[in-house]
Amino acid sequence: MIRGIILVALLGVLLVPVTLNFTLRLLLGDPHAVMYPLESPWALTLEHVLLVASTSSFALVLGLLAAIGAHWRPGHTRTLLSATGTLLQSVPPVAFLALMVPFLGFGSVPVFWALVAFGVLPIFHGALAGFDSVTKDVQDAARGLGFSRWKKLIKVDLPLAFPGIRAGLRTSVVINIGTAAVAATMGAGGLGRPILAGISEFQFSYLLQGALTAAVLGLLADWALSLRRG
Amino acid sequence: MSLLKFDDVSVFYQGIPAVQNLSFTLQEGELSVLVGPSGCGKSTTIRLVNRLLTPTTGKIFYQNQPLSQFVPETLRRSMGYSIQGVGLFPHWTVAQNIAAVPQLLKWPSSRLQPRVDEVLELVGLEASRFRRKLPAELSGGEAQRVGIARALAADPPLLLMDEPFGAVDALQRARLQKVLLSLQQHVKKTILLVTHDLDEAVLLADRLLVLQQGRLVQHASPAEVLRNPATPFVQEFLGADRALKYLMRFRALEVMEPYQVSGEISTQEQVSYDSNLREVFSLMVALGKETLLVVQDQRVVGKVHKTTIENLAAQDSAR
Numbered sequence: 001m002i003r004g005i006i007l008v009a010l011l012g013v014l015l016v017p018v019t020l021n022f023t024l025r026l027l028l029g030d031p032h033a034v035m036y037p038l039e040s041p042w043a044l045t046l047e048h049v050l051l052v053a054s055t056s057s058f059a060l061v062l063g064l065l066a067a068i069g070a071h072w073r074p075g076h077t078r079t080l081l082s083a084t085g086t087l088l089q090s091v092p093p094v095a096f097l098a099l100m101v102p103f104l105g106f107g108s109v110p111v112f113w114a115l116v117a118f119g120v121l122p123i124f125h126g127a128l129a130g131f132d133s134v135t136k137d138v139q140d141a142a143r144g145l146g147f148s149r150w151k152k153l154i155k156v157d158l159p160l161a162f163p164g165i166r167a168g169l170r171t172s173v174v175i176n177i178g179t180a181a182v183a184a185t186m187g188a189g190g191l192g193r194p195i196l197a198g199i200s201e202f203q204f205s206y207l208l209q210g211a212l213t214a215a216v217l218g219l220l221a222d223w224a225l226s227l228r229r230g
Numbered sequence: 231m232s233l234l235k236f237d238d239v240s241v242f243y244q245g246i247p248a249v250q251n252l253s254f255t256l257q258e259g260e261l262s263v264l265v266g267p268s269g270c271g272k273s274t275t276i277r278l279v280n281r282l283l284t285p286t287t288g289k290i291f292y293q294n295q296p297l298s299q300f301v302p303e304t305l306r307r308s309m310g311y312s313i314q315g316v317g318l319f320p321h322w323t324v325a326q327n328i329a330a331v332p333q334l335l336k337w338p339s340s341r342l343q344p345r346v347d348e349v350l351e352l353v354g355l356e357a358s359r360f361r362r363k364l365p366a367e368l369s370g371g372e373a374q375r376v377g378i379a380r381a382l383a384a385d386p387p388l389l390l391m392d393e394p395f396g397a398v399d400a401l402q403r404a405r406l407q408k409v410l411l412s413l414q415q416h417v418k419k420t421i422l423l424v425t426h427d428l429d430e431a432v433l434l435a436d437r438l439l440v441l442q443q444g445r446l447v448q449h450a451s452p453a454e455v456l457r458n459p460a461t462p463f464v465q466e467f468l469g470a471d472r473a474l475k476y477l478m479r480f481r482a483l484e485v486m487e488p489y490q491v492s493g494e495i496s497t498q499e500q501v502s503y504d505s506n507l508r509e510v511f512s513l514m515v516a517l518g519k520e521t522l523l524v525v526q527d528q529r530v531v532g533k534v535h536k537t538t539i540e541n542l543a544a545q546d547s548a549r
Binding site (some may be wrong): 135136137138139140141142143144145146147148151156159160 | 280282302303304305306307308311313314315316317318319320321330331334377380390
């Protein structure tokens with residue numbers, strides 16, 4: 001809980017122009033350092049959060065559906081889905097985004113789908129691990145007692161797979177926060193914008209603002225998604 | 231009306247037979263035990279009944295209707311199912327686990343808790359203590375009991391039990407067998423139980439179905455199977471001590487001669503009234519005694535003679 005409060009306070013400092021400028025000057029030891037001027041820190045962060053939230057939601061749905069498919073068809077379907085997942089996840093995020101360009105082009109729509117595609121994999125793996133953690137006896141009992149496929153999914157498989165799904169979602173969201181910053185190179189908004197501007201204009205303070213805010217967002221998401229229920 | 235009937239049923243896995251030409255009818259209200267060495271097809275047989283498996287050839291009838299005419303889920307909800315690994319849902323309390331099938335059957339919620347308590351008491355667990363526990367808080371034996379309670383919850387006419395006491399130690403196993411027997415005296419269900427343990431089969435069964443390599447080689451009462459093994463295989467499977475096995479079906483109480491005694495008695499010379507006669511006989515041999523006292527509620531109620539037991543064994547099994 002203390003971790004959460006500290007992280008929220010830290011994010012607050014990075015969102016208000018006065019405190020943000022103060023922090024940047026303090027960290028860089030440069031009294032003239034300024035924040036990225038073209039957009040308010042609020043707007044940049046909100047854009048970033050919205051991009052991550054929307055792509056991660058899509059990724060959650062797709063990842064869960066793929067895991068349910070693999071769970072229900074343990075034969076070739078599962079092998080194929082699982083192998084595809086592992087292969088795609090071994091590609092680094094930047095390379096992944098670059099690889100998507102020939103298929104999706106530049107702009108916010110392709111970036112959106114690239115982020116979804118990259119976020120699906122940890123969720124798929126987490127959910128599948130969750131389903132696999134349901135013992136054969138429990139599966140057998142559920143079927144033998146007369147649970148239909150859907151009843152079993154909703155009442156037994158999903159609740160028992162919940163820790164795995166949550167762990168997958170957590171990894172996915174944290175990766176997504178970083179990857180979404182890189183996505184600015186392909187035309188997405190958000191915290192990647194000051195980072196890019198900082199690199200091209202040799203303004204280290206812009207770069208630091210983007211990186212720092214993204215890092216705090218990542219830590220905050222990691223903390224929030226590891227909270228236990230009840 | 232027959233509750234369950236197999237008519238020339240065979241199951242092949244990739245051309246290899248698991249069960250072959252199986253035909254039998256279960257007697258209603260009886261406990262039938264499928265017994266045989268591992269790999270004989272007994273688990274396959276029980277999984278055919280609730281359509282977890284489908285016969286390659288042949289027909290199965292449930293309540294005089296072909297099994298294939300039932301929706302699998304509806305069929306399974308009408309049969310109790312208890313398995314070796316128990317498979318309690320770890321995220322639900324004992325009460326929720328037991329109420330699983332009644333809830334699938336959409337029982338009104340006012341009926342659920344009384345029923346949960348009722349079946350918990352039937353399997354010998356105190357409802358107020360166990361209702362709210364999670365499966366992780368139960369011992370192996372308690373979990374098995376809850377598994378049986380869950381199978382009984384919706385009051386199904388047929389109970390399927392696949393090695394229901396397979397996962398517990400010998401002491402727990404003996405206790406659970408007693409629980410099942412006393413429970414069956416109350417509920418009089420038609421039960422199909424699978425076990426590889428011949429002693430358990432002889433102790434529990436009203437009727438034995440002996441399987442060998444997927445074929446039914448004998449279907450008769452335990453007394454009949456022990457007395458007249460149908461094939462050399464059955465005879466070998468029963469073992470050389472089949473006369474003694476038969477004694478398991480009787481309790482000391484049933485053959486004792488009423489007898490009262492006052493004063494101190496040595497603990498070594500007495501047996502409990504519900505000990506089976508094999509245990510009693512074994513103790514007599516060990517102690518070199520011709521008679522033992524029978525004790526109930528720490529009072530002597532009778533005595534058993536070795537000759538009585540010998541006569542019983544000779545008369546009923548070795549003739």
